[in-house]
Amino acid sequence: MITSLAYIGFTSPHADEWRSFGPDVLGAELAPDGPDGAVRLRVDDVAHRISIHPGERDDLAYFGWLVDDLDATVATIEASGTTVSNDEPRSFVDPFGFRHELVDTLDHGAPLTPGRPMAGFVTGAQGLGHVVLLVPDLDAAERFFTGALGLRRSDTIEGDGLNLRFFHCPGSAARHHTAAFAAVPGMAGLHHLMLEVTSLDDVGTALDVIAARQIPLAMSLGRHTNDLMTSFYVRTPSGFEIEYGTGGIVVDDDTWTVGSHHRGSRWGHHPPAGGSLRPEILRPVTAQPA
Numbered sequence: 001m002i003t004s005l006a007y008i009g010f011t012s013p014h015a016d017e018w019r020s021f022g023p024d025v026l027g028a029e030l031a032p033d034g035p036d037g038a039v040r041l042r043v044d045d046v047a048h049r050i051s052i053h054p055g056e057r058d059d060l061a062y063f064g065w066l067v068d069d070l071d072a073t074v075a076t077i078e079a080s081g082t083t084v085s086n087d088e089p090r091s092f093v094d095p096f097g098f099r100h101e102l103v104d105t106l107d108h109g110a111p112l113t114p115g116r117p118m119a120g121f122v123t124g125a126q127g128l129g130h131v132v133l134l135v136p137d138l139d140a141a142e143r144f145f146t147g148a149l150g151l152r153r154s155d156t157i158e159g160d161g162l163n164l165r166f167f168h169c170p171g172s173a174a175r176h177h178t179a180a181f182a183a184v185p186g187m188a189g190l191h192h193l194m195l196e197v198t199s200l201d202d203v204g205t206a207l208d209v210i211a212a213r214q215i216p217l218a219m220s221l222g223r224h225t226n227d228l229m230t231s232f233y234v235r236t237p238s239g240f241e242i243e244y245g246t247g248g249i250v251v252d253d254d255t256w257t258v259g260s261h262h263r264g265s266r267w268g269h270h271p272p273a274g275g276s277l278r279p280e281i282l283r284p285v286t287a288q289p290a
Contacts, residue, residue, distance in 0.1 A: 001073060001150040003169055004127025005178050006106055007048065007064035008193060010238055010281075011055025015039050017237035018052045023115020025209055025234070026195065026242065027202065030115065043121040043195065047107040049128045050193075058239035060190045060281055062099040064089070065149070066127065070104045073150075080148035095144055096135050096188040096285055118205065122196040126175040126250070132191040134184040136285050138165055141181045151179060154251055155226050159262035166226060174251045176227035189282035192218075192233060192241035196248055200230065203246050210234055218277045222268020225261045233269075239280025 012018075018039040022028040031040040031048040040048035053061060067073040074084045077092060084092045089101040112120060123129075135141040142165060145151045151167035154177050158164075166177035175196075182191065197203060207221065218233040218241045231245025271277070 001068050001170060002065045002178075003068050003171070004066045004125065004175075005063065005129065005131065006066040006103055006127060007046075007050065008128065008131070009038075009051040009053060009061040009064070010240075011053045011057065011059045011061050012238035013054070013056060013058070014237040015052040015054045021237050022050070025206065025213070025215065026244070027114045027116050027118040027121075027197070027206065029113050042109075042112055043128065044112050044123040045108050045110065046123075047109050049123075052238060058280055059283075060098065060240075062091070062101050063131070064101045064103060066106065067102050067104055070102060073102060076150070077148045080144065082148060094148075095140060096133075097283070098133070098188070116205075116209070118202045119198045122198055122246075122248070125171075125173065126196075127169075127178065129194040129196060130175060130178050130180065131193055132164070132180045132182065134187060134189040134191055134279060134282060135181050136184065136186050136188060138163070138181055138183045141165075142167075145179060145181075152253065153258050154256070155259040155261060157226060157261045157264050160264060162264050164264075168251045170253055172252045172254065174253070176229075176249050176251055184282070186284055187282050188285045189279055190240050191279055192243050194229075194231070194243040194245065196229070197244065197246050200246050203230065203232070203244060206234075206244055207232060216277065217272060219269045219271060222265040222270070224265055224269070225263050226259070231269075235277055241277075 022041040028041040038051045038053040041050040091101045154166040166180040168174045216235045221232045223230045227248045229245040229248040233241045
């Protein structure tokens with residue numbers, strides 16, 4: 001069973017720009033480069049959580065999931081008809097073409113030294129953060145991610161031009177959602193990665209840095225209806241968004257009731273004056289999941 005999003009990797013021709021964007025904008029700590037020159041970022045005492053590998057185009061390379069029982073998780077995934085590799089780390093490709101890696105331990109090191117003054121990030125048992133994926137079929141995504149990977153639905157947002165489903169890892173204090181899905185017919189990709197910080201001041205300080213550097217915002221400061229996160233969305237050097245926020249709620253499966261919302265935000269989260277930014281990590285899906 002998946003317990004959290006452990007790490008994530010991208011490819012990008014702009015990987016070197018993350019050497020500044022990571023620490024100066026996000027407050028992450030630079031870790032030693034990967035063997036291929038990947039820029040690696042820390043947001044807690046784990047050796048690294050975010051990797052940006054040099055590549056010819058911006059793309060999502062892999063997710064890393066922390067699991068509580070590796071053999072049992074592999075067996076459940078293979079029972080769904082998906083082959084899991086025998087290499088380390090164990091990995092598979094889902095019906096939408098996303099690569100997933102499975103680990104039951106993480107390498108830890110010294111405490112985080114933020115790239116700029118800040119209080120820190122919310123990680124621990126909640127993992128790195130959450131991802132919002134673009135998929136061609138919401139029902140197929142829900143079947144796979146709940147059946148094969150063990151995620152559980154938190155709630156939905158339908159209305160105001162939105163149709164999203166949100167899923168959390170099982171537990172008594174799980175992040176409101178570790179994965180969410182929005183439908184884009186015939187396409188698959190990544191909309192954003194969310195990083196949660198521990199204070200509203202950290203959110204405001206990041207906004208000041210972004211304004212001073214004239215980095216595009218994808219959505220202004222606002223507060224979501226479902227997870228109550230106060231956040232903004234910033235375009236990264238690699239064509240996807242980072243949601244940077246604070247105050248997200250947690251889910252206790254013993255008491256949680258799946259809900260439905262008709263708006264994405266209580267207030268704020270407005271697109272830029274020129275219109276919404278187009279997702280750049282997006283590719284056609286030729287074979288539709290069963």
